[in-house]
Amino acid sequence: MVNPAPLTRASREFPLGLHSVKGAWSQDGHANAAVWAPGIASMDVHWCRADGTWTSETLVGLDGGVHHGVVGPVAPGALYAFWPTGEDLPGTPGTAQLLLDPYARAVEPVALASGADEPPSRSYYSVFLEHTFDWGTSEHPRTPWRDSVIYEAHVKGLTKLHPGIPEELRGTYAGLAHPVMTAYLRDLGVTAVELLPIHFSIDEPHLEPLGLSNYWGYNTLGFFSAHSAYATAAAREAGPDAVLDEFKGMVRALHEAGLEVILDVVYNHTAEGEQHRPALCWRGLGDRDYYRHDDAGRYVDTTGCGNSLDFSQPRVVEFALDSLRYWVEECHVDGFRFDLAVTLARDENNTFTPRHPFLVAAGASKALRGTKLITEPWDIGPDGWQTGRFPVGWADWNDGFRDAVRDFWLRDVASIAAGGTGSSPARLAGRLAGSADTFAGSGRSPLASVNMVTAHDGFTLADLTAYERKHNEANGEGNRDGSNDNRSYNHGAEGRTEDEGIPRGP
Structure with a gap:
């Protein structure tokens, strides 16, 4: 034998x-x-x-x-x-x-x-994490696009000061999942919560000496990892498995309340920053393979963040797709908003193409079928503004809608108050009717337009009615960051005021 x-x-x-x-x-x-x-x-x-x-x-x-x-x-x-x-x-x-x-x-x-x-x-x-989770009877809400109302929120900021949520849960995944918060969101009439980045992120090196931190999370170091700082102290103490449990528990609770979960994702760059900085991950594994370079070997930065992932590389496309599939298949999220999405659709010549392999593959993926794919349709590179040019299966943030609404609501009022005139209502009517002039050329219907008024970039709704100009003095960058074109109106007093003669914001 x-x-x-x-x-x-x-x-x-x-x-x-x-x-x-x-x-x-x-x-x-x-x-x-x-x-x-x-x-x-x-x-x-x-x-x-x-x-x-x-x-x-x-x-x-x-x-x-x-x-x-x-x-x-x-x-x-x-x-x-x-x-x-x-x-x-x-x-x-x-x-x-x-x-x-x-x-x-x-x-x-x-x-x-x-x-x-x-x-x-x-x-x-x-x-090293091998994770299981009991989803019970939770299911994706699958809200049709025509019925979708999206509420953008920061996991920490949304509940940090909420008096109705237990103090130990405030500012956490569990706090967002609390019945008080889900009831509040349902009462608002929203159908989806779009969470600012929850991928594991770190502070930029220049912030710590200033005593500052990156509150927003657009500096990703782990595209398959939930940001542990948004978990409760008990979960953080118990370890990464408990942190992921808490995140999935939040998704389950929001689904049970009929609310979709959309993640803001930042695949355009990584936390490794500028070319001279130390390697943490991708730079050490293959700097030329992961990041976009020019012919002289210098980084090509279309993001303003020090580097750009090179989506002309098939393995970079695969990496982003694998991450998306993980969050849908393992964590049951319902959609994604892609930060600076034009960078993800630049070819080997650094030119935007609506037939880019990443866009086509994501739109055709069986795992992502039914998932909402939302672009921020610009970056800071050449020909970076591409609203209306993404392919079928994708929806775009409509900055044209945003600007038309703000002009009609605020700038026209300011002009009239100063003795001038307002703009024609026809411009606003075209935006309310679906911005066909912007989206028809891509073969998409008006449902491809995400009609936004405010987001994390620029002024909040309240700021729009209280400030004529931005005031970002506290972050040590000389008020240089952020757009100067906010189309706001302070109604006669710069900043918040108790003057009863000054109209107040929402």
């Missing part, structure tokens, strides 16, 4: 990231690791064992630029990171900054020792 050959731990280049091995090795805690880094000859994965010590293994497989191998045992919740084989480590694993897994399901900040007069310092590590 011939003895069977011993089992070997055959690794795979797909799926990317760190995943438990299935089959014969599923019981011994091993994981399949896979990372795309085509310019690196060999890659190691470093991880923290259950006893707190660190170890590493070389990924022995290499196919199509993907390094892969079966490693372990790796315990759920373990911190891990990548580093090129044979290159000197920047320091001790667990404290020094190695290279994050772009597909990590959680990112953990690690505080480092710093002097009394120095700003706090930290590094970031990926977390």
Whole structure:
């Protein structure tokens, strides 16, 4: 009798990231690791064992630029990171900054020792997460576009000061899921909550010395990871698994209230910033492969944030699509608003094309079928304004609607108050009728127009009625940030006033 050959731990280049091995090795805690880094000859994965010590293994497989191998045992919740084989480590694993897994399901900040007069310092590590969740009978509301009313909100800001929500839940995913908040949203008549970025994000380096932080979250370091700072203290203490539980619990509660969940996503750039800054993830794995460069090797920045992900690269397109599918399939979200979406549709010549592979693939994806895909249809690059030119299956923020409404509501009133005249109502009528002049050329109906009046950029509704100009003096940037074209009217007094003779905002 011939003895069977011993089992070997055959690794795979797909799926990317760190995943438990299935089959014969599923019981011994091993994981399949896979990372795309085509310019690196060999890659190691470093991880923290259950006893707190660190170890590493070389990924022995290499196919199509993907390094892969079966490693372990790796315990759920373990911190891990990548580093090129044979290159000197920047320091001790667990404290020094190695290279994050772009597909990590959680990112953990690690505080480092710093002097009394120095700003706090930290590094970031990926977390091995294998997560299950009971969705019960929760289902996607699937609100038709014609019936959709979208309410943009910041997870922290929406409930942080709400007196009806328990103090320990304010400013968190759980606070947004609280019955007081879901009832409030239903009473407003909205059908969807569009959340400002909840992907794991970090502060830009120049903010900490100023004692400031990035409140808005448009500086992503983990496109598959929920931002842990928006979880309750109890969830953060329990760890990344509990943070993801809380996020999914929020989605479930909003669905049970009949409300869709739309995520504002920032695939146009990453938190690695300008070209000279240290590598945290993509820059170290393949700077030329992930980021757009000119012929001289300099970054091409169409975002104003220091870098632009290069969507002429098929693997970058795949990365963004995989992230979208994760949030729909695993976290049950209902749609996405794409920040600076024109950057995601620039070809190898840095030219916008409505037939870009990313736009076509997302619109045709079975996993994303029925998902609302909303563009911010501009960036700061050449020919960056593209409202009305995205393809069928996508909807655009309609800045033309925004401007027409503000002019009719406020600037015309200001003009008349100053002895002038207002504009023709025909302009507003065209916008209320669906902006056919803007959208018909793309083959889309008026339902492709997201008729917005205010958003996180620029003035709030109340600010529109109280200020003639922006006042962003507090952030240390000399009031340079933000648009100067807000089409507002202060009604005779700059700023909030108790003067009964001055009309007040909403």
